[in-house]
Amino acid sequence: MSACLDIRDLSAVLPNGQRVLRSVSLCVQPGEVRALVGESGAGKTMIGKAVLGVLPSSVRIVEGDMMLEGEDLGRLQPKARRTLIGARTALIPQDPLTALNPSRRIGSQMTDRLVRILGWSGERADTRIRQLLDEVQIRDPDRVLKSYPHELSGGMRQRVLIAAAFAAEPRLIVADEPTTALDVTVQKQILRLIVQLQREHGTAILFVTHDLGVVAKISQKVSVLYAGKVVEEAETAALFASPQHPYTRALMAATPRYTDPFASLKPVDEAVLAGLATEIAAADQAWRRPHG
Numbered sequence: 272m273s274a275c276l277d278i279r280d281l282s283a284v285l286p287n288g289q290r291v292l293r294s295v296s297l298c299v300q301p302g303e304v305r306a307l308v309g310e311s312g313a314g315k316t317m318i319g320k321a322v323l324g325v326l327p328s329s330v331r332i333v334e335g336d337m338m339l340e341g342e343d344l345g346r347l348q349p350k351a352r353r354t355l356i357g358a359r360t361a362l363i364p365q366d367p368l369t370a371l372n373p374s375r376r377i378g379s380q381m382t383d384r385l386v387r388i389l390g391w392s393g394e395r396a397d398t399r400i401r402q403l404l405d406e407v408q409i410r411d412p413d414r415v416l417k418s419y420p421h422e423l424s425g426g427m428r429q430r431v432l433i434a435a436a437f438a439a440e441p442r443l444i445v446a447d448e449p450t451t452a453l454d455v456t457v458q459k460q461i462l463r464l465i466v467q468l469q470r471e472h473g474t475a476i477l478f479v480t481h482d483l484g485v486v487a488k489i490s491q492k493v494s495v496l497y498a499g500k501v502v503e504e505a506e507t508a509a510l511f512a513s514p515q516h517p518y519t520r521a522l523m524a525a526t527p528r529y530t531d532p533f534a535s536l537k538p539v540d541e542a543v544l545a546g547l548a549t550e551i552a553a554a555d556q557a558w559r560r561p562h563g
C-alpha cells in the first residue's frame with residue numbers, strides 16, 4: 272500500500288537563494304498522525320503549504336518529490352494537481368476567524384467546497400454538512416448554518432472548520448496549529464474532537480504545532496524541525512523516552528513540564544543552537560555546490 276504522503280528531499284528557496292526548506296523528507300501512512308514540531312520560523316507551516324499547493328509566490332521548490340497516495344504531485348499539470356489535492360486533502364487552519372469569509376453565512380461556506388470542488392449537488396452537500404456538524408457536537412445546526420462567523424464563539428468556529436475539513440472524506444488533513452488561537456479551556460475539547468474524528472474516519476493528519484504536550488497527546492510519529500530542516504524523526508513514544516538529537520533534548524528542556532499548558536517556556540540552550548547553525552551552514556554549503 273502506498274504511503275498517504277511521501278515527501279523526499281524537498282528544498283525550497285526564497286528569491287535571494289536562502290533555503291526555507293532544507294532537504295525535508297517525511298512519510299505519513301494512511302490513518303496516521305504525524306506531528307511537525309519546532310519553534311517559530313522552523314518551516315512547519317511551509318511544509319503544510321507545499322503539500323496543499325499554496326506556497327507563497329516568493330517561495331520556489333527547487334528539489335524533491337511529493338507523492339500523495341502514490342501520485343507524484345510534481346509530475347501533474349497544475350489543474351490536475353489542484354483537482355487531486357482538492358479531492359484528497361483538507362486544511363484545519365490556525366485561526367478560524369480569518370479562515371472564514373466574514374460576510375457569508377456559515378452554511379454556504381461549508382457547502383461551497385463540496386459543491387464547487389467536488390461537484391456534489393447542493394442537497395447532498397447540505398445533508399453531509401449536517402451529519403458532520405452532529406459529529407462535532409453542534410446541537411443546533413440550523414442556527415449555526417444561518418450564522419455569520421462573528422456570531423459564533425472561537426471554539427464553535429473551529430468546530431465548523433473541523434466539520435468542513437472532514438466532510439469530503441479527505442485522505443490527509445493538514446492541521447496547522449488548530450488550537451493555538453483558542454482559549455486554553457477550549458483547546459483541550461478541540462484537540463479531543465480532532466483525535467476522535469481522525470480515528471473514526473481513519474484520516475491521516477499532518478499536525479503542525481510548537482507544543483510538545485500536543486505532540487505527545489495526538490501523534491504516532493513526529494518530525495522535529497529547525498530552520499527548515501528535519502533534525503530528528505521518530506515514533507512519538509520513542510522520541511519522548513529517548514530523544515537523540517541535542518536540539519530535541521534542548522527543546523524538551525526548554526519546556527520543562529511539556530504536558531502542562533501553563534508551564535513557562537525557557538529559551539532553547541544557546542550552545543545547542545550554535546551547534547545547529549554550524550551543522551546547517553555546512554549542509555547548505557554542500558547543497559549549494561551541485562546546485563550552483
Ligand SMILES: Nc1ncnc2c1ncn2[C@@H]1O[C@H](COP(=O)(O)OP(=O)(O)OP(=O)(O)O)[C@@H](O)[C@H]1O
Binds near residue numbers: 291310315318330
Ligand atoms: N510569505 C513568505 N515569504 C517569504 N518567506 C516566508 C513567508 N512566510 C514564511 N516565510 C519564512 O519561511 C520560514 C518558515 O516559516 P513558517 O511559517 O513555515 O514557520 P513555522 O515553523 O510555521 O513558524 P510559526 O510557528 O511561527 O508559524 C521562516 O523563515 C519565515 O520567515
